[in-house]
Amino acid sequence: MNVEEIAKILPDIVIVAETRADIAAREVLLDRAMGPKRRKKSSEKLRRGRRPSEGLALVARDAKGSVVGTVRLWDVRLGEGGPAALLLGPLAVDPAAKGTGIGSALMRLAIAEASRLGHRVILLVGDAPYYARFGFSAAKTGQLAMPGPYERDRFLALELVSGALDGAKGVLKAAGRKLGAPARRADSTVGKGGAGSENAGVSFARPTGRAAL
Numbered sequence: 001m002n003v004e005e006i007a008k009i010l011p012d013i014v015i016v017a018e019t020r021a022d023i024a025a026r027e028v029l030l031d032r033a034m035g036p037k038r039r040k041k042s043s044e045k046l047r048r049g050r051r052p053s054e055g056l057a058l059v060a061r062d063a064k065g066s067v068v069g070t071v072r073l074w075d076v077r078l079g080e081g082g083p084a085a086l087l088l089g090p091l092a093v094d095p096a097a098k099g100t101g102i103g104s105a106l107m108r109l110a111i112a113e114a115s116r117l118g119h120r121v122i123l124l125v126g127d128a129p130y131y132a133r134f135g136f137s138a139a140k141t142g143q144l145a146m147p148g149p150y151e152r153d154r155f156l157a158l159e160l161v162s163g164a165l166d167g168a169k170g171v172l173k174a175a176g177r178k179l180g181a182p183a184r185r186a187d188s189t190v191g192k193g194g195a196g197s198e199n200a201g202v203s204f205a206r207p208t209g210r211a212a213l
């Protein structure tokens with residue numbers, strides 16, 4: 001599914017690169033959607049003190065411009081010195097807007113962007129019945145582990161490149177840019193997050209105008 005197809009389904013929603021101005025609203029949304037325990041998850045160990053993978057922090061906004069959905073993906077390695085992969089999460093939608101397709105739109109756009117940016121694998125810890133619709137399963141995560149407690153049947157992966165997880169093993173390691181480190185590149189014609197963005201200088205969406213649905 002691409003941005004045009006999603007736009008037909010959710011005409012009042014835009015999905016854009018998250019900017020610094022979105023951070024407070026995103027955090028309020030995450031507290032509302034997931035509660036305070038969200039900060040104790042094993043995934044948090046791989047995210048703390050890091051920036052999201054370039055171009056892969058997205059927010060959904062409603063017609064008023066309010067943040068109603070969020071998803072971010074993080075650079076990790078599959079075992080010490082192992083191949084690069086992405087860890088997805090948290091994904092959350094404002095409870096008032098649940099069930100309207102925003103979560104699916106965020107997932108489909110994030111997967112498409114990750115693939116376009118050349119990533120090979122996305123991992124996450126989450127509800128298999130939800131993430132199966134996007135192609136995630138636990139079939140190839142048996143030799144991998146999170147750096148902390150997690151439920152094995154919720155440790156899921158999607159290969160963006162077929163066979164990318166063959167032989168992968170070990171504990172996931174954080175590999176993202178550290179907070180405070182400068183963005184790697186400042187290219188791009190579209191979808192710039194702007195000077196205050198965690199995605200500054202990175203394009204992610206449609207070929208003209210602002211990155212929107």
Ligand SMILES: CC(C)(COP(=O)(O)OP(=O)(O)OC[C@H]1O[C@@H](n2cnc3c(N)ncnc32)[C@H](O)[C@@H]1OP(=O)(O)O)[C@@H](O)C(=O)NCCC(=O)NCCS
Binds near residue numbers: 098
């Ligand atoms: C999970 C979440 C992101 C889904 O977003 P959403 O915009 O409500 O989802 P969509 O509208 O795209 O999809 C709705 C469908 O997903 C299903 N679904 C939602 N959450 C589900 C779950 N945890 N397990 C299985 N199915 C789920 C709904 O039943 C619905 O199914 P249908 O299409 O057959 O009717 C959202 O409910 C949320 O923010 N939940 C709280 C935070 C959270 O749990 N995040 C995920 C961490 S694993």
